[in-house]
Amino acid sequence: xxxxxxxxxxxxxxxxxxxxxxxxxxxxxxxxxxxxxxxxxxxxxxxxxxxxxxxxxxxxxxxxxxxxxxxxxxxxxxxxxxxxxxxxxxxxxxxxxxxxxxxxxxxxxxxxxxxxxxxxxxxxxxxxxxxxxxxxxxxxxxxxxxxxxxxxxxxxxxxxxxxxxxxxxxxxxxxxxxxxxxxxx
Amino acid sequence: xxxxxxxxxxxxxxxxxxxxxxxxxxxxxxxxxxxxxxxxxxxxxxxxxxxxxxxxxxxxxxxxxxxxxxxxxxxxxxxxxxxxxxxxxxxxxxxxxxxxxxxxxxxxxxxxxxxxxxxxxxxxxxxxxxxxxxxxxxxxxxxxxxxxxxxxxxxxxxxxxxxxxxxxxxxxxxxxxxxxxxxxxxxxxxxxxxxxxxxxxxxxxxxxxxxxxxxxxxxxxxxxxxxxxxxxxxxxxxxxxxxxxxxxxxxxxxxxxxxxxxxxxxxxxxxxxxxxxxxxxxxxxxxxxxxxxxxxxxxxxxxxxxxxxxxxxxxxxxxxxxxxxxxxxxxxxxxxxxxxxxxxxxxxxxxxxxxxxxxxxxxxxxxxxxxxxxxxxxxxxxxxxxxxxxxxxxxxxxxxxxxxxxxxxxxxxxxxxxxxxxxxxxxxxxx
Ligand code: SF4
Numbered sequence: 173x174x175x176x177x178x179x180x181x182x183x184x185x186x187x188x189x190x191x192x193x194x195x196x197x198x199x200x201x202x203x204x205x206x207x208x209x210x211x212x213x214x215x216x217x218x219x220x221x222x223x224x225x226x227x228x229x230x231x232x233x234x235x236x237x238x239x240x241x242x243x244x245x246x247x248x249x250x251x252x253x254x255x256x257x258x259x260x261x262x263x264x265x266x267x268x269x270x271x272x273x274x275x276x277x278x279x280x281x282x283x284x285x286x287x288x289x290x291x292x293x294x295x296x297x298x299x300x301x302x303x304x305x306x307x308x309x310x311x312x313x314x315x316x317x318x319x320x321x322x323x324x325x326x327x328x329x330x331x332x333x334x335x336x337x338x339x340x341x342x343x344x345x346x347x348x349x350x351x352x353x354x355x356x357x
Numbered sequence: 358x359x360x361x362x363x364x365x366x367x368x369x370x371x372x373x374x375x376x377x378x379x380x381x382x383x384x385x386x387x388x389x390x391x392x393x394x395x396x397x398x399x400x401x402x403x404x405x406x407x408x409x410x411x412x413x414x415x416x417x418x419x420x421x422x423x424x425x426x427x428x429x430x431x432x433x434x435x436x437x438x439x440x441x442x443x444x445x446x447x448x449x450x451x452x453x454x455x456x457x458x459x460x461x462x463x464x465x466x467x468x469x470x471x472x473x474x475x476x477x478x479x480x481x482x483x484x485x486x487x488x489x490x491x492x493x494x495x496x497x498x499x500x501x502x503x504x505x506x507x508x509x510x511x512x513x514x515x516x517x518x519x520x521x522x523x524x525x526x527x528x529x530x531x532x533x534x535x536x537x538x539x540x541x542x543x544x545x546x547x548x549x550x551x552x553x554x555x556x557x558x559x560x561x562x563x564x565x566x567x568x569x570x571x572x573x574x575x576x577x578x579x580x581x582x583x584x585x586x587x588x589x590x591x592x593x594x595x596x597x598x599x600x601x602x603x604x605x606x607x608x609x610x611x612x613x614x615x616x617x618x619x620x621x622x623x624x625x626x627x628x629x630x631x632x633x634x635x636x637x638x639x640x641x642x643x644x645x646x647x648x649x650x651x652x653x654x655x656x657x658x659x660x661x662x663x664x665x666x667x668x669x670x671x672x673x674x675x676x677x678x679x680x681x682x683x684x685x686x687x688x689x690x691x692x693x694x695x696x697x698x699x700x701x702x703x704x705x706x707x708x709x710x711x712x713x714x715x716x717x718x719x720x721x722x723x724x725x726x727x728x729x730x731x732x733x734x735x736x737x738x739x740x741x742x743x744x745x746x747x748x749x750x751x752x753x754x755x756x757x758x759x760x761x762x763x764x765x766x767x768x769x770x771x772x773x774x775x776x777x778x779x780x781x782x783x784x785x786x787x788x
Binding site for chain 2: 187191192195199201202203219221252255256257259278280281282286289290291347357
């Protein structure tokens with residue numbers, strides 16, 4: 173696990189559901205074939221209504237053209253991030269697109285579990301709504317030791333909730349790695 | 358201090374005398390269910406992580422239903438079913454229900470009930486968020502992702518955080534124009550799509566006691582729409598009767614203690630409830646049908662694990678008898694057993710199927726169909742500009758197909774009344 177993660181922020185609103193993160197029609201692609209896997213990155217966040225894509229102004233697609241990777245690596249959301257289906261393809265598609273951290277005020281249970289147990293990304297909770305404080309395109313840094321996000325664009329920083337119970341699984345890189353290091357399997 | 362029914366079941370599964378909300382425990386899983394969308398990646402993770410040693414912990418406890426992308430020409434979707442078929446063949450799985458054979462069942466959550474996998478007091482995990490449906494049988498059931506499912510597949514175990522419980526009590530006499538879908542839409546409007554995140558939702562009261570197993574499943578099915586980890590309804594004579602008819606007679610019965618600790622309690626008088634809709638684009642965007650009456654529709658949809666059960670079609674047939682639909686209306690039985698019942702069950706001497714045909718409905722084969730959009734050739738899929746009213750459970754942008762379509766969620770009564778008029782219509786117009 174990297175201790176400091178830097179990149180451009182992509183800001184979204186409340187209730188970003190799994191159909192917006194990866195629409196159901198694309199769930200047919202193989203997750204083990206490296207070429208097909210790229211499709212998940214390409215379609216990541218493709219069902220977010222365009223006026224809500226990349227707040228505060230909207231109109232900023234997460235993926236441009238035929239790419240499967242995004243210029244944004246840190247996603248900022250509001251409440252209830254990842255609500256909806258159990259599809260693990262949701263955090264997977266964000267990972268394939270290059271996202272390393274999501275920071276949201278709250279998460280739906282399955283998305284949160286999937287992010288942690290699959291080792292796709294770090295799901296941090298913010299202590300208040302950061303989607304009002306950070307703009308899409310801001311250059312930010314997440315400090316995993318200090319549980320902090322620093323916005324280098326305006327110089328402000330915000331404390332994040334420690335990962336708590338799941339920290340050991342996140343640190344190990346997922347449920348299987350955790351189970352192996354702790355001798356469970 | 359007492360425990361809730363959810364806590365008692367989880368304590369048993371964790372082999373502990375008691376558990377309390379917030380505690381992390383390792384559970385022994387009784388049944389793992391998967392389907393064609395999440396099965397193949399689950400199998401891939403299991404093979405990769407367990408490698409040469411990969412062993413299914415208990416074949417009898419693994420249940421696989423192809424149901425999501427079934428009747429499509431999409432080659433990637435078909436490949437997913439091929440992977441399941443191969444896997445079932447390689448490991449000689451007893452509980453695989455292949456499409457194209459007599460064993461085919463349709464939508465997993467309804468098939469789990471019909472095939473006797475919903476056993477009171479047990480713990481069931483599935484790679485589908487609506488796995489919470491099974492909680493109607495006095496058991497713990499919840500959805501997980503592929504990694505968790507792969508872990509269960511190899512070990513039979515999974516970690517969970519014990520949820521707090523919210524209790525929803527319904528009293529009074531159910532008016533004929535209210536279906537259990539209205540009850541859950543009422544709750545969703547009150548608490549929102551994250552109102553029960555990481556919590557159990559327990560339903561009780563005289564109204565719940567009076568509901569059939571299928572109507573109960575509509576409530577537990579949509580617990581996830583409030584973010585709930587599980588929905589649960591205690592075992593009673595209705596449960597017992599349903600189970601004995603399909604030959605399930607051995608189970609553990611748990612009840613919440615009187616002094617169990619709840620996160621919160623909600624009380625409703627059903628006599629005061631109105632037919633409801635969830636307006637686009639969220640299941641908690643509640644309004645009364647009366648307030649949106651007259652909204653012009655392009656499609657009506659009666660189907661899915663939420664609204665494609667026999668009870669849903671009984672409601673629909675009652676209103677459709679002697680009427681015609683004014684707008685394209687899809688009838689999608691959740692399971693092949695429901696489809697068969699449509700042919701066998703009659704109303705005033707006519708089979709339900711015939712009533713739907715005469716009314717001008719399009720009857721599709723059992724599967725998830727357009728509930729989740731699906732490949733472009735999926736029957737009933739919404740297209741640009743569609744305004745749909747549906748008995749399904751989600752109306753997020755793009756959920757039923759086009760992200761520019763507008764989807765209203767409602768009870769089978771409201772959807773049927775609306776199909777007859779071609780605009781959103783209160784079922785009281787026909788009752
Ligand atoms: S019918 Fe709809 S909600 Fe039910 S399992 Fe299928 S896709 Fe999911």
